[in-house]
Structures are given as structure tokens and as C-alpha cells.
Amino acid sequence: MKAVIASKPGIISLGNKAYPETIGSTEVRLKVRTAGICGSDMHIYKGTNPFVTYPRIIGHEFAGEIEAVGSNAKGFQIGDHVVVDPVSSCGLCYACRLGRQNVCKTLSVIGIHEDGGMQQYTTVPTSSLHKVPDRISWEVAALVEPFTIAAQATSRGRVTAEDTACIIGAGPIGTAVMMVCKMIGAKVLVIDINPARLDMAKKLGADTVVDPASPREKKVLDHFTKHGGFNIVIDAAGVPEAFEKAIDITSPAGRVVTLGFSPNSSAITQKEI
Ligand SMILES: [Zn+2]
Ligand SMILES: [Zn+2]
Incomplete structure (x- = not known):
């Protein structure tokens, strides 16, 4: 399958990646439908994003359709339209305890610290998913993260x-x-x-x-x-x-x-x- 890979500053290309066959028990496999290009993606391309590590599949503003669910993935089913919260946090540090997970001490962001949504399929934990109604277009759904x-x-x-x-x-x-x-x-x-x-x-x-x-x-x-x-x-x-x-x-x-x-x-x- 295809993926957008920033291999190092100044080099970004459409490459191949293995289809994610295995899904964790509390994960789903998403067929990615749309992904936005953020200003921070441009910084990854130019080498001026202080947080990224290379090589990286970019994309943290994305929406998709659930294609498969893990054995213990509750609350979601095949065909659901979802958007992804790209930020994962520890839940334990001072910021997390205050409810400010966005500045967690060990914050990790999909598309920056981990591979992101600009690939045809990806696996995501259910804790990072939000359902969107089917009547919302895929283009608008990709704008949920910037909003x-x-x-x-x-x-x-x-x-x-x-x-x-x-x-x-x-x-x-x-x-x-x-x-x-x-x-x-x-x-x-x-x-x-x-x-x-x-x-x-x-x-x-x-x-x-x-x-x-x-x-x-x-x-x-x-x-x-x-x-x-x-x-x-x-x-x-x-x-x-x-x-x-x-x-x-x-x-x-x-x-x-x-x-x-x-x-x-x-x-x-x-x-x-
Ligand atoms: Zn962004
Ligand atoms: Zn934390």
C-alpha cells in the first residue's frame, strides 16, 4: 500500500509500506479517507519542526472508515466513520492529572513522533477515536483536528x-x-x-x-x-x-x-x- 514518507529534511515521497495485517486487541484498522496538510507538516518537510524524528509517515489531521476491529475494541464497528485524536499522553504526569494531556511530559503525536495518517491503512487505538456522523463529508471530517x-x-x-x-x-x-x-x-x-x-x-x-x-x-x-x-x-x-x-x-x-x-x-x- 502507499504512504507519504518524509525520509529526511527536504525529501518527501510517495512510498510503499506493508499493509497492517495485525491489529492490537483494543485497536481498529482504518481505511484512511482524507488527511489535511498542516503548517507543521511543511515544517517537517523543511526540517524546521523541532519535535519530529525521521523517517516519518506524516499526517495528524485525518479521517477514515473502520475496516476491522480488534477482539476487545469496544464501542466501534466496521463501517464507522471516525476522526483520530493524534495526541497520546501518559495519564500520570502533573499536566495529565490537571486534564491538560496536550502538554503531557511524554507526549506523543501521530504523524510527528509516530507514523501518521497519510497512508492507505493504519491501526489506531479506540481510545484515540471519535465517531463522526456519515453525513459529514470526508473533507470536513479531516478539519476536525485543526478546529x-x-x-x-x-x-x-x-x-x-x-x-x-x-x-x-x-x-x-x-x-x-x-x-x-x-x-x-x-x-x-x-x-x-x-x-x-x-x-x-x-x-x-x-x-x-x-x-x-x-x-x-x-x-x-x-x-x-x-x-x-x-x-x-x-x-x-x-x-x-x-x-x-x-x-x-x-x-x-x-x-x-x-x-x-x-x-x-x-x-x-x-x-x-
Ligand atoms: Zn496540525
Ligand atoms: Zn502525562
């Missing part, structure tokens, strides 16, 4: 309908965050340097969009927040300048959520915070 990032960011940022929110970065994750903020009822402004991405953000529900290179930027931000600053800023750009800007434009008692993993330092002083 969990948006759900996490907005929950950590305690976004409410009363908030004036700013999303820095209108890539797929920033756009998903914007859509969840709008579902909650917040007023949302999106910042990005790419006009096509700003157009898309506007089309998908952003109240206002602005290019940070525009001389109008400060005026637009001040007008949007009535000179009060943003109550919540979510940095989905992941560059040091965006993190600095986030601190700069947040209101007193506001919240900043950062989603990138840039290794470069940013110049934020204690006084600003």
Missing part, C-alpha cells in the same frame, strides 16, 4: 460574546480560530500580510481585516477597539513580531494566546505585561 486547536485556543483565552478579539495570522489555523470566536459571538478583527488570506477571512465571517504593513493599521485597530485595546489576542502567526504585537495591542486584563513554536526570542518586557 480542536481553535477550540483549545479560545477556551484557554476564555473568549466570550462580549469580547473584542484580534487574530494575528489568517492561515488555516488562524481562520479556524476566527470562526470559533465568531460562533461564540465575539467581535473579531484579523491581521495578515497576505491579501488573499484577508479576503478569505472576511468571506468566512471576520468583522474587519487589516494588513499590518498598511499605514491605516493603527487607525483601524483603534477604531475597532474604541481605543480600549483587544480583550483577547490570539497569535496564529508564530513569529516573534506577532507575539510582541499581541502584548502591545491587548487591553488591561486582556488575554494573549500564542499558537506558534518559533525558536527565536521576542523582545517583551515585564513592564508591558
Whole structure:
């Protein structure tokens, strides 16, 4: 069967892999239907993902149909449509005990630390599966994982309908965050340097969009927040300048959520915070 393999930085190819004949007792075998390409997959390709090990079958945003179930795999049956939670955690460390498995000390992510979903078939433990209704298209099902990032960011940022929110970065994750903020009822402004991405953000529900290179930027931000600053800023750009800007434009008692993993330092002083 076919698999997308990142063998080392700069080299990615469609290769062959043995079909997974054996299934653990609490696992299922999935026929993978769709998989999204994440920004972090691009980092794996370029060699700038600090967490990955090579060679790696990539793909952590994927959906599939159950083709076989293990002898003790409860709650799932052949034909079920499922999405996969790619994160597995120890359940014992401080973060896990707090219910924050996403930052487990020995976190392992399918498609990054272990082989992922960009292969025709794969085995997955039932504890990592979530059923999706058959009426949800496979393309939309593959977007569940990026939307969990948006759900996490907005929950950590305690976004409410009363908030004036700013999303820095209108890539797929920033756009998903914007859509969840709008579902909650917040007023949302999106910042990005790419006009096509700003157009898309506007089309998908952003109240206002602005290019940070525009001389109008400060005026637009001040007008949007009535000179009060943003109550919540979510940095989905992941560059040091965006993190600095986030601190700069947040209101007193506001919240900043950062989603990138840039290794470069940013110049934020204690006084600003
Ligand atoms: Zn991702
Ligand atoms: Zn843990």
C-alpha cells in the first residue's frame, strides 16, 4: 500500500509500506479517507519542526472508515466513520492529572513522533477515536483536528460574546480560530500580510481585516477597539513580531494566546505585561 514518507529534511515521497495485517486487541484498522496538510507538516518537510524524528509517515489531521476491529475494541464497528485524536499522553504526569494531556511530559503525536495518517491503512487505538456522523463529508471530517486547536485556543483565552478579539495570522489555523470566536459571538478583527488570506477571512465571517504593513493599521485597530485595546489576542502567526504585537495591542486584563513554536526570542518586557 502507499504512504507519504518524509525520509529526511527536504525529501518527501510517495512510498510503499506493508499493509497492517495485525491489529492490537483494543485497536481498529482504518481505511484512511482524507488527511489535511498542516503548517507543521511543511515544517517537517523543511526540517524546521523541532519535535519530529525521521523517517516519518506524516499526517495528524485525518479521517477514515473502520475496516476491522480488534477482539476487545469496544464501542466501534466496521463501517464507522471516525476522526483520530493524534495526541497520546501518559495519564500520570502533573499536566495529565490537571486534564491538560496536550502538554503531557511524554507526549506523543501521530504523524510527528509516530507514523501518521497519510497512508492507505493504519491501526489506531479506540481510545484515540471519535465517531463522526456519515453525513459529514470526508473533507470536513479531516478539519476536525485543526478546529480542536481553535477550540483549545479560545477556551484557554476564555473568549466570550462580549469580547473584542484580534487574530494575528489568517492561515488555516488562524481562520479556524476566527470562526470559533465568531460562533461564540465575539467581535473579531484579523491581521495578515497576505491579501488573499484577508479576503478569505472576511468571506468566512471576520468583522474587519487589516494588513499590518498598511499605514491605516493603527487607525483601524483603534477604531475597532474604541481605543480600549483587544480583550483577547490570539497569535496564529508564530513569529516573534506577532507575539510582541499581541502584548502591545491587548487591553488591561486582556488575554494573549500564542499558537506558534518559533525558536527565536521576542523582545517583551515585564513592564508591558
Ligand atoms: Zn496540525
Ligand atoms: Zn502525562
